[in-house]
Amino acid sequence: MRKLFGKALFVLGFVALLTVSCNNKKTEEFESKQTETESKTSAPVASADNGETKPEGPLPAFQFETTDHDFGTINEGDVVEYTYKFKNVGEAPLIIQGAQGSCGCTVPNWSKDPIPAGGEGIVTAKFNSAGKRDLQNKTVTVTANTYPRQTVLKFKAMVNPKSTDMGPVKK
Numbered sequence: 580m581r582k583l584f585g586k587a588l589f590v591l592g593f594v595a596l597l598t599v600s601c602n603n604k605k606t607e608e609f610e611s612k613q614t615e616t617e618s619k620t621s622a623p624v625a626s627a628d629n630g631e632t633k634p635e636g637p638l639p640a641f642q643f644e645t646t647d648h649d650f651g652t653i654n655e656g657d658v659v660e661y662t663y664k665f666k667n668v669g670e671a672p673l674i675i676q677g678a679q680g681s682c683g684c685t686v687p688n689w690s691k692d693p694i695p696a697g698g699e700g701i702v703t704a705k706f707n708s709a710g711k712r713d714l715q716n717k718t719v720t721v722t723a724n725t726y727p728r729q730t731v732l733k734f735k736a737m738v739n740p741k742s743t744d745m746g747p748v749k750k
Contacts, residue, residue: 672696
């Protein structure tokens, strides 16, 4: 009985942590500051100074049309989606191993088949603004057989909060 109670308490704590991390103002402020810092530098997010060594031989390489997107102003609860288009400008087939949103509210999807040299592919980011308000800065980290292995795609949206007007108040 104690084991079951302990496991239940652990699961509830984990769910609470996920909920807080997705809605925490400090997290959103950190992501906003991180995005500002990243946009001021032209260096790739992953580089040789992260301990990653460049593989020998021909490599694939991303060339995105854009790595930033602004959804503009949306209403809380809207689900919006943007497709980042890219070309493999490298010399080998490009394989995306995965993509991860910065928050549970961001769900990525990507080209699953290898992209030949000169070929084109996509990474789609779907953002659910339910429970979100004000300026939102989110990222999708794409991991592939490129150098560097990770590429960060960014987007932002100004989310208008839902109306809390409850109508006339009875006295």
